[in-house]
Amino acid sequence: MSTVVKTTIGEAKHHFGETVTIGCWLHGKRSSGKIQFLQVRDGTGFMQAVAVKNEVSETVWEAASRLTQESSLYITGVIREDTRSKIGYEMTVENVEIIQISTDYPITPKEHGVDFLMDHRHLWIRSPRQRAILVIRAQIIRAVQQFFDERGFHLVDPPILTPSSCEGTTNLFHTKYFDEDAFLTQSGQLYMEAAAMALGRVYSFGPTFRAEKSKTRRHLIEFWMIEPEMAFVDHEENLQVQEQFVAHIVQSVLENCKKELETLERDTSKLEQVKAPFPRISYDDAVKFLNDNGFEFEWGEDFGAPHETAIAQSYDKPVFITKYPTSLKAFYMKPDPERPDVVLCADLIAPEGYGEIIGGSQRIDDPALMEQRFQEHELSKEAYQWYLDLRKYGSVPHSGFGLGLERTVAWICGLDHVRETIPFPRLLYRLYP
Incomplete structure (x- = not known):
């Protein structure tokens, strides 16, 4: 039988x-x-x-x-x-x-409003479209791990509870750590710098939190970041790793998620063009481009979504915007030795209006300059002494970047809003389910 x-x-x-x-x-x-x-x-x-x-x-x-x-x-x-x-x-x-036998299943083939679907997110993820998005998200995660594992990076897990801010901002969730103040992490980067001094090339992959009261289609309160850090790597080498990384992710999804991309009716011809190298434009040239194309924009301002979209529309691949004004960027970014009013950094802007998916830079490795930055930004030496020690004991040139997983999923899937890119999104007015 x-x-x-x-x-x-x-x-x-x-x-x-x-x-x-x-x-x-x-x-x-x-x-x-x-x-x-x-x-x-x-x-x-x-x-x-x-x-x-x-x-x-x-x-x-x-x-x-x-x-x-x-x-x-x-x-x-x-x-x-x-x-x-x-x-x-x-x-x-x-x-x-x-x-x-299921009775009175609430999500029927008829049209439902976004709030209704979000209230029933635990059931909505069963639908073909939502399943396709989550399958692609899982494939992106596999591609991330494969890329770094094959290149000798070590996965390091930074803490989620931290005593201070990573970038000196106030958009932090505060909590009590017994009798001390603590915050939910907004980035694992500073800890990755410490890990890179021990292991050479490292990356973290975990949840981060921003207490920004933002309701745009690009923002979540809780999101996942991939943050590599590399010792003995300069700004130019950092850009090369980034473009190879993003191209690898996109090609991996194209190869392994054909049915899911079809379910989403994604135009894959645009994704097929995402291969390294990527075009680059300096912040200076980006300002000139905006002014030449009808935007009133002054040097020293930060780009908003309309500006990033306008710049990206000139390219069929992601584009790097490099060397932003020092005043716009985080305290740890290394100034351009030939021009200290800009830093050795880049934002990677995705095509089709999806905005920044990567922010990265070469880090300051000079102890005296880092001490100066601490004074300028009024940062607590007590809270950050361990970070200053990295420049005190065997400082080396090093670089890194952070890729936002959900924005990357939104771009590759062609979604209108990041709320569909994560199983249970945390938004400004949503903590359920």
Whole structure:
């Protein structure tokens, strides 16, 4: 007596002509009276299962008839090739074993408002579009780890609770650490600098928090950052790593997530052009470009979303904007030796209006200049003494950058808002579910 193979929708293509069992949920159903077409999903994909009335028992037919949206079941049948199907195969049903009948599932095929969907985010992520986004997010994470692992980087986990700000800003979530004040981290970078002095090339990958009261389509309160730091690497080498990194991520998604990109109706022709090297424009030239194209913009101002979008539209790849004014950037960025009013930094601007996805720089390695910056920014030496020690004991040229995962997901998926890029987004007025 042969045992029926238990498999998944994603693996069913390896079982043509075989009888298999799949644990799944009913996504949708239609019937012609004598045939029931069951659209089922199991997390690995979606598949059609066809139940023919005169080919199954009355018990199986009745069980299939009882199924409602998001009911859970084990379905058994023969996997058959079907060229009309998006996945190339379907199941001819032999048996249906109901696990639970779902009643009054709140998300129906009709249109729902954003607030309703966000209130039901725990269920919304079951939909084909949201599943596709989360699959692509997972592939991006795999590509990130692969890129750094293959290049000799070590993964280092910085603390989430910190005694001070990374960039001297006030947009921090405050908490009590027993009898001390503490903050949720806004970046792991300073700790990565310490790790780079021990391990050479490192990266962190974890959640960060910004208490900015922002409601734009590019901002989340809680988001994930990838932050590499590299000893003995200068500004130019840093840019090369960044462009190779982003190109690797995009090509990995194109190669491994074709079905998901199709589900999102993403124009992949634009992503296919994302290969290193990337174009570069200095802050000075960017200001001139904006003034020449109808923007009133003065040197020393920071770029907003309309400015970044206008600059990006001139290129078919991500573009680096380099060497910003020193006054605009964080205290730790190294001034250009030939021009101290700008720093050796760059922001990487994604195409199609998605804005900055990477910020990076060469770091100050001169102890005296770092002490000066501390005074200028009124930073607490007590809180940062460990950071000053990095310049005191074996200081070296070093560089790093931070890539925001959710903005990168939004760009690659072609989404209108970052709230769909993370399973459970934390927004200005949303802490549920």
